[in-house]
Amino acid sequence: MRRTAPASRRFVRELNALPRVRRAVPRLVRQLNVYTHGHHKAVVGQHAARTAENSAAFLLPHLTKGARVLDVGCGPGSITVGLARHVGPTGSVTAIDVVGGIVQEAAAAVRAAGLENTSCEVCSVNELPYAPGSFDVVYAHQTLQHLSDPVGALLEMRRVVRPGGLIAVRDADYSSMLGHPASPAIDEWRAIYREVCVRNGAEPDAGRHLVAWLLAAGLPLDAIQYGASVVVYAPGQEPWRGNWGTAWAERTRHSDFGKQALAYGVATAAQLERVACAWEGWAARPDALFYYVNGEALVRVPLDGSESGQGSESGQQPRDPAAAPDSTGTPVAGGAAGGAVGGAVGGAAGAARQAAAAASNQTRCAHCFVTFATPAELAHHEIHHCFPDDLEEVLRRFPVGARAVDTVSCRQLDVVGGASNPNKAHSSVSARDVRRGLVADFPISRLRLV
């Protein structure tokens, strides 16, 4: 069994040994996200079968003509194309992905669809090259699960969406992937896949973590609408059903997933071949079925006076808090019946909260710049989630050598240093992941000492 770490990981470990560069490493680690799937044609083919209708159904009712949309981790762009059609020629979609080759494929899909309201750009969600408040809607489909710092990504997504705009995220939960007939080899596939993700610092069960990540990114609970939907590969749904099995056979044999499983020593070549054959056998049986759950979260970013100011820089109009508009100006109905994600801003309660926030100039956290609906919420945030931009205080609370737990992913961490808010995000500590030997920044809001 081979146990050689990939070159990128060996590089990070070697860097970690050098005290002078240790501070720089957390940022580097975030940028070295290892994408578990890779962009083998079998992967891209599966992703290209996705549409806005089958992969963004929970968002579409809120996506109206004229909206400016950011599609994060666009892959081959098949969802992008549908989003662009929904917002129409007066709207726009910016599709981004960190891999140049797949951005070219997305651009080709956009051209083939004859869309002129869509641009495709290469960049990372960790460092979006857009001004605050540039978008009405930011969508990330099956992307957060691949990131070693999903909360950092959400902070960036929040930065570029305007107050009153929407953040939408949808991610699978690999533990929920089940099928018929029973197959020990397909169970083995699920276990191998999940372990490879963990080795990559990613979260294969991301769907169930979305709310926790959004809260860690400073979004208030009552602004989040969470749901789930199931992807089904059912008998009779050909070629959709069969392709799921044949693609996973090919992916297991030839894509980055299989290669990483071997490189990490998570599976042997014989195991992978058994898994690939099991998927082929599954695909060949017309009665075989499979399904999995996706978590879906839709967040209305809170409105507030100071952020409206940012919005006007990007051409936004001031908002009427009593009739908070949706992404293109359509009023969102308040109250339980009206509004899916209007809770934070819609209806009488929302208007009262907005009025309270407007009456106070102390709803914006001076440390991490997150704005809350009421001074009380800000006070709670300051006490429980945020700490001054003061390295001494960070280190007093999380002394070097302490053992901490990342409450989002339950990882055990050794604290190796402190960071004083270089990106104007939450204070963070540098911590070594006990199992994986990497050093990464973890926001204090996600940590508790053990």
Ligand SMILES: C[S@@+](CC[C@H](N)C(=O)[O-])C[C@H]1O[C@@H](n2cnc3c(N)ncnc32)[C@H](O)[C@@H]1O
């Ligand atoms: C599973 S694919 C999803 C593609 C598309 N959203 C879909 O659902 O078909 C995840 C995509 O996220 C991209 N990605 C990974 N890390 C990223 C990052 N830091 N910034 C932007 N995109 C990233 C990958 O290159 C990949 O194309």
